[in-house]
Amino acid sequence: MEFSRKKLPKEDLSQLYRVRIETIQPFALMISPAYLYFKANEKFVSVKGPLDFFTPPEISRLKKFKYFYFPSFVASILPFREAGQKVQALLSCSDAIVESTSENPFPAIRLAPPSYEVADCVLKILGPLWWEYPNQGAGIEPYLVTIFVNELCQLLPEGQLLLGREKDVEKLDHALFRSSWVVFLALHLGYCDLNFLNDLRLRILSENMNDTAPVRYWNELDELISLSYDSLKNTRVRLIHANFFSDRSEKIAQKLEARLARVLSHFMSKGSQPPSIFGKRGFIDV
Amino acid sequence: MYSFGSHKLRSLKSFGVSGVLSEKADVFYSTTFSTRYIGAISDLLSARMKKSGLNELKLRALLLLSSFQGYRGQFKKRRGIQLFSRGDLDLLDHPIFLECGIDQEKIAIGVCFVLKESLNLNSEGISERILANTPQDPFEEMLVGLHYYADRIILKFQSDTRKAEVIALMAIEGKIASLPGQSQEPLEFVLLNRDHLESTPQPRAYYNLGDLDYNKALKKDHKEMSIEISSTGDFLMPSDHFESEEEIPLEVEIPQVTTETQEEIHLDLQSEEVIPEVHPVPILEPTHFGIKSFWNRFKDRIRNFLDQFFNTPEPLMEVIETAEVVEQEMEDLQLSEESIESESVIEDSGNAGHIINRLMMDLRVGAINQLLLRSSQELKEIRKGIRNPKIIHWIEGILKTVHSERSHLHSLAKGLERIIRFNEKNSKEKLLALHEEIKHKESQITVKTQALARTREHLVEITGNVERLKIASQASALDANYKKQFEMTQKMLISVKNENNQLKKSLAEKNGDPVVSQNEVDEPLEKSMSAINSGEMRKSLDGALKLVKDYKKEAEIMKARCVTLQKREVKMKIELTQLKEALEKKAL
Known part of the structure; x- marks a missing residue:
């Protein structure tokens, strides 16, 4: 993904976040540009752009540098990452049923919460990810959705990523945005099964990267996918507005409108500086 | 359709x-x-x-x-390989x-x-x-x-x-x-x-x-759990004094403060003595100046209140507010409470007992008590000016409520104090018991260490004895060895002596030397034989060994002499034969 500021001065050190290189997994998508410090140049030079990834040889070659540096922008997007982790943990809850033994004839049984409780909790986690943008209304940036879903779901297959980067990076980014957006909306509708979401994301990604005919589910999922595509036509969409789903005839749109109404009234974040990849606080200069 | x-x-x-x-x-x-x-x-x-x-x-x-x-x-x-495996099939x-x-x-x-x-x-x-x-x-x-x-x-x-x-x-x-x-x-x-x-x-x-x-929705029919007071009465904790619930008399006698009453106020929570029965705690007689200043300060406010009462539907809240204001004002005036407080009341708020003590003091002689007494006193004055009995009744009711609350707080403080004392007592007893146990164990430890020291000494003695016995046994063993060696050397001596005698005899016969007397050989043997005892065995043995060596040397010397003599004899025989031959030749 394209970004501004390929180099940063040495003086920016105090504003940068350090990450130990050994903690970065191969093929994990970077949440922002990653920089290395070169002593000879006395500068931070970017080695990877946002949504790019490191291969195992790259990581082993760069290990000697010990740290990657990330811009202060990551502070505004870490909540999206944390939300992804929380939802993943929530969806990973399962029943804990222990067989009774002679030593413990009445073991404690913990049942996973019912689906509607999970859907409720998920919405409470997703809600604050929506922000009220000045002069634009409630919305969310597709990049931030991708960060969230990237944390929620498993790593994408290396073959897909390598092929996508090789063929067309912009197309890969678009496929990532779209697949993440579909998953994000599916969560809003209560599709709270992690394996299904992983599967859905991968399917959408593959279809968009390879321009293959979409696989149909023949239920309201098709409607959801279609609606997602309509709301995110290309990578130039900076902000997806919550009111996109208002006053639409599709059943899915009506359901989403009802859920987002709850989000906007109870959970949406408000503030003078909503997170954004654009501008000084982001990594794309406008 | x-x-x-x-x-x-x-x-x-x-x-x-x-x-x-x-x-x-x-x-x-x-x-x-x-x-x-x-x-x-x-x-x-x-x-x-x-x-x-x-x-x-x-x-x-x-x-x-x-x-x-x-x-x-x-x-x-599902059939085939699933990209994202499902735990639940x-x-x-x-x-x-x-x-x-x-x-x-x-x-x-x-x-x-x-x-x-x-x-x-x-x-x-x-x-x-x-x-x-x-x-x-x-x-x-x-x-x-x-x-x-x-x-x-x-x-x-x-x-x-x-x-x-x-x-x-x-x-x-x-x-x-x-x-x-x-x-x-x-x-x-x-x-x-x-x-x-x-x-x-x-x-x-x-x-x-x-x-x-x-x-x-799912808990809609469930009542919230709450425990209500039983219909058979709310039982309170026992008290060691009577809680007065009598009405506050309108005419309160204010006794003079004396030093004796100050001592009665003293409450010692640290001691284990029974708390003496609480006497009515007197307060300082308010000064004439204090009453006047109070009246001058609040008379307008009270009159305003009375005027408002005829117009407002709920004057009770205003009365309460007025009472609160009065209380605040009294605190601001800083009436001499310090002289009433006992010297033993420590201001350290960290100690629960002292906190309770202070609370009780405050309840008895603090602002609330003074407010009550002053209010009842002022009410007496105000009654004269107020015609409506409702107002008087309301004010009296408020005062009663405050008084009863104070009593309730006092009883709670007492109960708390009792609990604290009980806990303190328990903890002290436990501490004493622990100290005693520690002492007992320490004494046991000292006894055991002494016993251990004694056994060590005994052990040392025993080991010493054992060592000595060992040495003794080793010595006796040595003695036995020495005995055997001595007998052997004795035999050797005898044999060497016999040889020596024979050699000497032969030598003497050849040379006509005097024979060494047997006595010169036997005497040392007899001496060594007679000196056979545990203490001198070694010496005699050494002596015997020396003699044996000497005799051996002599025997060797004798042997060498014998050999030379034999060679000489042979030579002489040869010369003799040669001489004989020479003589025969000559004779011929």
């Missing part, structure tokens, strides 16, 4: 229950990947719809059967959609799913089969079950996509004439295709089940 109830069904050629309900319907929906939580879903929907007067058994049965119908209709066992690959809508007269429960390829839906004659209770396959069996509980059943099927939906309609009791037991209306089968599919009509609202206040 298919109808059920007074409202016509809006659309049968669309998916979703809102098509069979009115525009004012609310639709509750949930996506599910298994049948696991159907019980919880039916609990929530039953609780949510209870007010509508529905038949709960029917509702739950229809929910359960619909869910299983959708699940079984869609579920297929009973989960569906993609969800089924459960909807429950309600309008003014009916409830619609719908499940939308994709029929698996292995299930062939034989639409021909299906309605008759369901009505006649002659199902062909498990799918139709479930439809029979649904048909039994529902007032109407609608089955929609889109053949090109295999998308199916089963909707069960249930009349709200009293709204539509519902039939008991099995519905007489056959199943309505609707075959759809993509070209003639209509968009789903809009209900009033869609509600995800997670958006419902499920905690409240």
